[in-house]
Amino acid sequence: MTKYLLFLVSVLCALNAQSQRKDEVGLNVGYAYYVGEINQTHFKQPKLSGGLHYKANLNKRVALRASILWARIHGSDSSANNLNQINRNLSFKSNIVELGGIVEVNFFNYIPGDFKKYPPYTPYVFFGMTYFHHNPKGAYNDDFIELQPLGTEGQETSYNSDKKYKLNQLSLPFGLGFKASVSKSFTFAIEYGLRKTFTDYLDDVSGNYADPVILANENGQLAAQMGDQSLNQEGFTANNTGVSRGNPYNKDWYAYTGITLSFLINRGPNCPDSFKRKRYD
Numbered sequence: 001m002t003k004y005l006l007f008l009v010s011v012l013c014a015l016n017a018q019s020q021r022k023d024e025v026g027l028n029v030g031y032a033y034y035v036g037e038i039n040q041t042h043f044k045q046p047k048l049s050g051g052l053h054y055k056a057n058l059n060k061r062v063a064l065r066a067s068i069l070w071a072r073i074h075g076s077d078s079s080a081n082n083l084n085q086i087n088r089n090l091s092f093k094s095n096i097v098e099l100g101g102i103v104e105v106n107f108f109n110y111i112p113g114d115f116k117k118y119p120p121y122t123p124y125v126f127f128g129m130t131y132f133h134h135n136p137k138g139a140y141n142d143d144f145i146e147l148q149p150l151g152t153e154g155q156e157t158s159y160n161s162d163k164k165y166k167l168n169q170l171s172l173p174f175g176l177g178f179k180a181s182v183s184k185s186f187t188f189a190i191e192y193g194l195r196k197t198f199t200d201y202l203d204d205v206s207g208n209y210a211d212p213v214i215l216a217n218e219n220g221q222l223a224a225q226m227g228d229q230s231l232n233q234e235g236f237t238a239n240n241t242g243v244s245r246g247n248p249y250n251k252d253w254y255a256y257t258g259i260t261l262s263f264l265i266n267r268g269p270n271c272p273d274s275f276k277r278k279r280y281d
Contacts, residue, residue: 022057022111022112022113022264022265022266023054023055023056023057023264023265024053024054024055024057024112024187024262024263024264024265025052025053025054025055025262025263025265026052026053026055026187026260026261026262026263027050027051027052027053027260027261028050028051028052028053028189028258028259028260028261029048029049029050029258029259030048030049030050030256030257030258030259031046031047031048031049031256031257031258032046032047032049032071032072032073032096032254032255032256033045033046033047033073033254033255034073034074034075034094034202034203034252034253034254034255035252035253035254035255036075036200036202036203036205036250036252036253037090037200037203037205037206037245037246037247037252038075038076038077038080038085038090038091038092038203038205039075039079039203040080042255044079045074045075045076045079047071047072047073047074048072049069049070049071049072049256049258050069050070050258051067051068051069051070051098051258052067052068053065053066053067053068053260053262054066054067055104055262057111057112060106060109060110060111060118061105061106061109061110062103062104062105062106063103063104063106064101064102064103064104065101065102065103065104065126065128066100066101066102067098067099067100067101067102068097068098068099069096069097069098069100069130069256070095070096070097070098071095071096071098071254071256072093072094072095072096073093073094073096073202073254074091074092074093074094075091075092075203076090076091077089077090077091078091086231087230087231087232087234088229088230088245089229089230089231090138090203090204090205090229091138091139092136092137092138092147092203092204092205093136093137093144094134094135094136094137094202094203095134095135096132096133096134096202096254097132097133098130098131098132098171098195099130099131099132100128100129100130100131100132100171100173101128101129101130102126102127102128102173103126103127103128104124104125104126104177105124105125105126106122106123106124107122107123107124107125108121108122108123109122110122110179112179112181112187112262112264113181113183113184113185113187113264114181115181115184120180120181121178121179121180121181122178122179122180123176123177123178124176124177124178124179124191125174125175125176125177126173126174126175126176126177126191126193127172127173127174128172128173128174129170129171129172129173130170130171130172130173130195131168131169131170132168132169132170132171132195133167133168133169134167134169134202135148135167136148136201136202136203136204138204138226140222140225140226145222145226147204147226148164148165148167148201148204149164150219150220150222150223150226150227151164151215151219151223152204152210152215152223152226152227153206153207153208153209153210153227153245154210154211154214154215154219154227156219157210157214157215157218157219158214158218159210159211159214159215159218160207160210165199165201165206166199169197169198169199170197170198171195171196171197171198171254172195172196173193173194173195173196174193174194174196175191175192175193175194176191176192176193177189177190177191177192177193178190178191179260182261184264185263185264186261186262186263186264187260187261187262187264188259188260188261188262189259189260189262190257190258190259190260191257191258191260192255192256192257193255193256193257194253194254194255195253195254195255195256196251196253197251197252197253197254198251199251199252200246200247200248200250200251200252201252202252202254203252205245205246206245206246206247206248207244207245207246207248208242208243208244208245209227209228209239209240209241209242209243209244209245210224210227210241211239211241212224212227212228212239212241215227227245228240
């Protein structure tokens with residue numbers, strides 16, 4: 001039994017030795033955008049964003065990354081080419097704070113800071129899971145107010161019994177990038193990644209217009225005003241009650257593309273040399 005335990009530990013030491021020697025800490029800066037009801041086109045309406053990360057290079061092909069990202073997103077119907085969307089006249093902005101774990105898979109054998117044995121660069125793909133906080137806000141009297149507490153689609157009223165959407169959500173990031181060693185101490189990377197979310201409310205838009213009378217009476221006049229800002233009413237009655245405001249079947253996405261600069265940390269192997277010599281004899 002002892003031999004098997006020693007063998008297992010030695011294998012783990014071998015796998016971890018690389019990451020212990022070549023961990024990275026770095027920062028990135030780039031642009032974020034979102035795709036949903038208010039912006040339906042990729043790479044449109046980007047906002048300056050950035051973040052920090054810590055990366056453990058487990059071996060020549062795989063790295064694990066813990067990261068925090070601050071992504072700014074926004075959208076405005078006034079920028080659309082669709083007349084119906086322009087008439088809806090909604091807009092929002094939101095700051096997303098994302099915490100997560102990412103797995104990077106290199107195309108080539110790559111050890112950061114090594115210019116001798118392997119190529120000092122490689123393309124890579126990545127995927128993972130993140131936990132993020134968002135909080136859409138809408139313009140009102142030269143200021144921006146939080147939209148979720150208002151229940152702009154009649155949430156938690158006699159018109160719509162749905163709960164208000166959650167501001168803390170999960171997402172699945174994936175994408176591709178290119179990284180290279182700048183020197184024995186620094187690495188550079190550029191990457192583009194999408195985030196698949198499980199909410200349709202990054203922009204506070206998903207379902208139908210609520211009855212403005214019920215909305216005003218139960219959630220307040222401000223909720224009714226922010227819920228329907230259309231230039232012209234489209235309903236069969238005097239208001240837009242029941243008319244589609246969004247599409248609940250298509251969840252929202254957000255994306256980030258950025259440039260990263262990392263500093264290498266030479267931490268040394270995890271296991272003592274005496275253990276490595278003993279192995280599992």
